[in-house]
Amino acid sequence: MPSAHPRLPITAFSIANALGSNAADVADALRAGRSGLTPVDPVFGLSFSTYVGAYTGPRVDLDGELARWSTPIARLVAKLVDDLGPAVERARQRWGADRVGVLMGTSTAGATTTELAYKAFIETGRLPFEYDYSRQHTFGAVLHVVSTRAGVSGPAWMVSTACTSSSKPLASAKRLIEAGVIDAAIVGGCDTLCNMTLSGFNCLGALSHERCIPFSANRAGINIGEGGALILVERDADEPLAFLEGVGESSDAYHVSAPHPEGLGAKLAMQRALDEAGCQPQDVHHINAHGTGTKANDVVESKAIVELFGTQVPVISAKGYCGHTLGAAGACEAVFGLLTLQHGFVPPSIGADPLDERVEALVPTERIDGSFRRVLSNSFAFGGNNIAVLLGAP
Amino acid sequence: MNQQPYETAVTGVGVWLVGVPDAAAWASGVVDDAVIKPVGNGLDKRNRRRASQHARALSDVYAEALAQAGADAETVATVFGSSLGEAGTMIKLLDQIHREKASPSPMAFAMSVHNAASGLVSIGGGNRGFTTSIAADYDTPAMAIAEAVGVTHRFRTPVVVACSDEAAPPDLVPEVERFDAVAAALVIEPADTQNKVLARLRGPLFVEPTIGGAEASPEVSLNPQMGLLDLVDAIQRGKRGMLRLDRGRGRGWCVAVSDG
Numbered sequence: 001m002p003s004a005h006p007r008l009p010i011t012a013f014s015i016a017n018a019l020g021s022n023a024a025d026v027a028d029a030l031r032a033g034r035s036g037l038t039p040v041d042p043v044f045g046l047s048f049s050t051y052v053g054a055y056t057g058p059r060v061d062l063d064g065e066l067a068r069w070s071t072p073i074a075r076l077v078a079k080l081v082d083d084l085g086p087a088v089e090r091a092r093q094r095w096g097a098d099r100v101g102v103l104m105g106t107s108t109a110g111a112t113t114t115e116l117a118y119k120a121f122i123e124t125g126r127l128p129f130e131y132d133y134s135r136q137h138t139f140g141a142v143l144h145v146v147s148t149r150a151g152v153s154g155p156a157w158m159v160s161t162a163c164t165s166s167s168k169p170l171a172s173a174k175r176l177i178e179a180g181v182i183d184a185a186i187v188g189g190c191d192t193l194c195n196m197t198l199s200g201f202n203c204l205g206a207l208s209h210e211r212c213i214p215f216s217a218n219r220a221g222i223n224i225g226e227g228g229a230l231i232l233v234e235r236d237a238d239e240p241l242a243f244l245e246g247v248g249e250s251s252d253a254y255h256v257s258a259p260h261p262e263g264l265g266a267k268l269a270m271q272r273a274l275d276e277a278g279c280q281p282q283d284v285h286h287i288n289a290h291g292t293g294t295k296a297n298d299v300v301e302s303k304a305i306v307e308l309f310g311t312q313v314p315v316i317s318a319k320g321y322c323g324h325t326l327g328a329a330g331a332c333e334a335v336f337g338l339l340t341l342q343h344g345f346v347p348p349s350i351g352a353d354p355l356d357e358r359v360e361a362l363v364p365t366e367r368i369d370g371s372f373r374r375v376l377s378n379s380f381a382f383g384g385n386n387i388a389v390l391l392g393a394p
Numbered sequence: 395m396n397q398q399p400y401e402t403a404v405t406g407v408g409v410w411l412v413g414v415p416d417a418a419a420w421a422s423g424v425v426d427d428a429v430i431k432p433v434g435n436g437l438d439k440r441n442r443r444r445a446s447q448h449a450r451a452l453s454d455v456y457a458e459a460l461a462q463a464g465a466d467a468e469t470v471a472t473v474f475g476s477s478l479g480e481a482g483t484m485i486k487l488l489d490q491i492h493r494e495k496a497s498p499s500p501m502a503f504a505m506s507v508h509n510a511a512s513g514l515v516s517i518g519g520g521n522r523g524f525t526t527s528i529a530a531d532y533d534t535p536a537m538a539i540a541e542a543v544g545v546t547h548r549f550r551t552p553v554v555v556a557c558s559d560e561a562a563p564p565d566l567v568p569e570v571e572r573f574d575a576v577a578a579a580l581v582i583e584p585a586d587t588q589n590k591v592l593a594r595l596r597g598p599l600f601v602e603p604t605i606g607g608a609e610a611s612p613e614v615s616l617n618p619q620m621g622l623l624d625l626v627d628a629i630q631r632g633k634r635g636m637l638r639l640d641r642g643r644g645r646g647w648c649v650a651v652s653d654g
Contacts, residue, residue: 140531383513
């Protein structure tokens with residue numbers, strides 16, 4: 001049945017994470033099945049070992065009016081805005097600056113900067129002179145940098161729903177454009193590494209001390225990563241790169257930090273994405289799973305996928321490439337999906353061999369080349385928050 | 395944003411502040427000194443114990459607004475807004491890690507996410523539908539309404555917009571910027587709802603405000619969520635016109651308030 005909800009053209013995207021500082025480098029790493037995970041830097045002062053997906057590429061130096069907003073996350077999002085290139089200027093000219101929204105997601109915002117400042121406060125009794133809470137910690141600080149750098153003045157907010165944070169802005173943008181509130185939006189998200197996040201997942205017993213190997217019988221948990229991605233969506237476009245076809249959101253209504261054992265919420269989100277796009281399960285040619293590499297998540301997600309899509313659609317997890325970038329994961333992995341559509345390959349699911357025998361989904365451990373018309377990307381989060389994003393080729 | 399702003403109807407409101415347990419108490423202006431901590435009315439018993447004061451305040455105003463609107467906890471959509479979120483829980487974690495040199499508490503870490511209240515309320519209501527949690531500093535109330543406009547338009551369903559910030563953490567926030575806790579909520583529905591309408595909204599918009607905010611202490615007025623309390627106050631007192639939702643500290647978003 002055709003959808004009553006128009007698909008949205010995607011006209012530009014940018015990405016930076018442990019795989020590279022731009023889309024071409026990230027595509028090369030995915031094509032080669034090359035992981036960006038490395039042992040965690042001692043600078044984090046952890047009492048345990050783990051691997052991380054650290055971003056070591058360039059960031060933008062913020063000066064002038066934005067100098068006081070300069071933090072690692074702000075400098076990274078500024079780079080991502082710049083990497084969107086002339087499409088932003090064109091969108092601003094076409095729609096008007098006040099008709100272009102900035103809808104982003106993060107789980108950390110400026111927590112990396114605040115953690116260092118608070119550590120200094122504990123040691124010395126005072127915050128560092130240069131620390132500025134409202135310009136360096138808050139969610140609005142990142143929004144200000146993106147809006148200013150892009151020269152847009154439409155609605156701007158940060159979704160913070162843990163690991164679904166940067167997928168949900170895609171849904172928000174689709175709704176706002178459909179309601180006539182805006183005509184275009186810069187959507188995406190960004191997160192940076194910090195001790196608090198690494199220690200937190202370690203205390204939950206969810207952190208792997210080795211490289212993350214989702215879907216493997218030997219998997220031992222998550223590696224945390226950092227990075228970000230931005231996607232420009234517009235009401236219409238002459239030469240779109242791809243389409244945002246449907247988004248499905250759901251709640252588990254089950255547990256604050258554990259997935260529903262039958263994958264009920266996950267399945268609902270995927271079904272709703274199909275419904276919104278007017279698609280059938282067989283219309284989906286590749287699924288980028290949430291695939292954190294924890295014992296519980298991968299089996300439950302595989303079960304939900306198989307119930308809805310069967311066992312013929314290739315399912316991979318990107319967490320073995322760049323780690324779990326948390327609040328940036330949804331946007332980064334949506335861009336991985338766009339790269340699959342653009343370049344015609346499904347990357348291997350790194351480390352999945354030997355596959356957990358309870359994982360019935362088709363998990364390729366070798367790259368699959370071909371033409372892929374639709375990719376579904378899943379993100380699931382604390383609080384039982386689920387989203388599935390369906391992307392289509394032009 | 396100013397082109398043909400989409401109209402919505404408000405069918406329920408909720409308020410919580412220290413000394414003010416609900417919207418009726420706010421309207422009456424009577425302060426109850428026994429009201430010190432929020433209860434967590436929208437939460438189940440187990441999660442109520444786990445929830446922070448901030449999450450309980452959000453669930454209290456959510457539950458009050460929901461009840462007035464007569465909406466269904468199992469299906470209603472929810473938009474939670476907060477500038478700082480679980481800042482108190484974050485500081486507890488940082489103290490555990492850096493002051494006590496200990497491992498952080500697993501429960502505190504799980505509850506440190508900005509969407510803790512969103513998750514807890516969905517569990518409490520058995521709701522498998524839409525929920526989100528957003529932040530935009532002093533523009534949070536306006537942007538939460540904008541998100542709700544999109545959800546209302548798309549799903550033709552009631553949406554609870556609940557915004558809260560707990561008192562500013564004194565170790566991180568400069569003295570001149572500190573504020574007391576505020577939580578407020580609205581239920582927003584499609585304009586053609588058959589339910590009793592308290593007021594109608596258009597926006598958010600960038601326009602000149604024509605009505606002022608509520609009377610409140612400076613400590614309360616500085617809270618980033620004060621704009622939503624101003625809107626609840628305007629609805630309760632029959633103030634109609636363009637209301638600024640950021641107390642002059644954000645980008646200037648307003649909402650048009652008209653009769654129900």
